[in-house]
Amino acid sequence: MTFKRYVEIGRVGLINYGKDYGKLVVIVDVIDQNRALVDSPDMVRSQINFKRLSLTDIKIDIKRVPKKKVLVAAMEAADVKGKWESSSWGRKLIVQKKRASLNDFDRFKLMLAKIKKAGVVRQELAKLKKEIPA
């Protein structure tokens, strides 16, 4: 049991508490044992406690405290957004958000779709069961 995700310059993290909850940020500098300086294209560079940060597998290549433009360019080059949205963690969050935003009609349509899918699965299962010699 070793550690695989380290706090380093360029590590992408997810804020899991506070005003910026749910944002993907890049660690741009480490202030002390508890805090880091983080930055993201849509927020002002600020300090955050590590306890409020969840580290991800994504890391980008930047120097310590880069300028905003350089940071944004590096994020684009490493395709942080794409990697995040294709990772299983990222996909789960997207699904959670979608589910939370469903309106009443959407939930109804979802229910119909689930019933339909279950019906199709059950039909196939019945076919397979028939093939088994009794």
Add this chain to the structure above:
Amino acid sequence: MAPKQKARNPELIPGVGKVSRSKMYHKRGLWAIKAKNGGKFPVHAKQEAAAVVEEKQPKFYPADDVKKPLSNKRKPKPTKLRASVTPGTVLIILTGRFKGKRVVFLKQLTSGLLLITGPYKVNGVPLRRVNQAYVIGTSTKVDISGVDVSKFDDKYFGKQVEKKKKGETEFFEAEKQEKNTLPAEKKDDQKAVDAPLLKALESVPDLKAYLGARFSLKAGLKPHELVF
């Protein structure tokens, strides 16, 4: 808009104007009006005072002075509609015999109540009034442009008052049986309102089934977190 005109006599301090009385007379041009009118200021002809009717003293009046209640000229306005409730919105009724039914909102009546319809063929809810407080407004909207609701008002839905006859019990029973059926006129109104609505519903897939189903809270649903 044209630029604001400067005040003729700006107030320097409260109660003290910039321009003196005589200068104001000149500024207003009263001298020109007088000159136009031959040296005198034009005056409206005096209106004849309406003839005063002599009021007779009443025969009886109360011994003590009766206090008159203060006059109240307040006119109540119809309840303010929530932002989520607009004509054509699908509403979820929360109380009454139609609780849980999803229903189409047509318009707000002058009493503040909401006029709704099932449509009747879809879920059995007729043209009806409902209070905004017992309703959830969803974000689903139906196209209501083809429906004419101008003829419906609170009087249409009021209880029909029948003259009570002091007859025998047999008489009463016969009358009661007559009242229970809906007059044909109301049935026609229902059909007239529902026909264009049904057409609008057909255009959206699953919408008819949606309106036919009742809403209920299932396990795991948290109303305060649900987006309607």
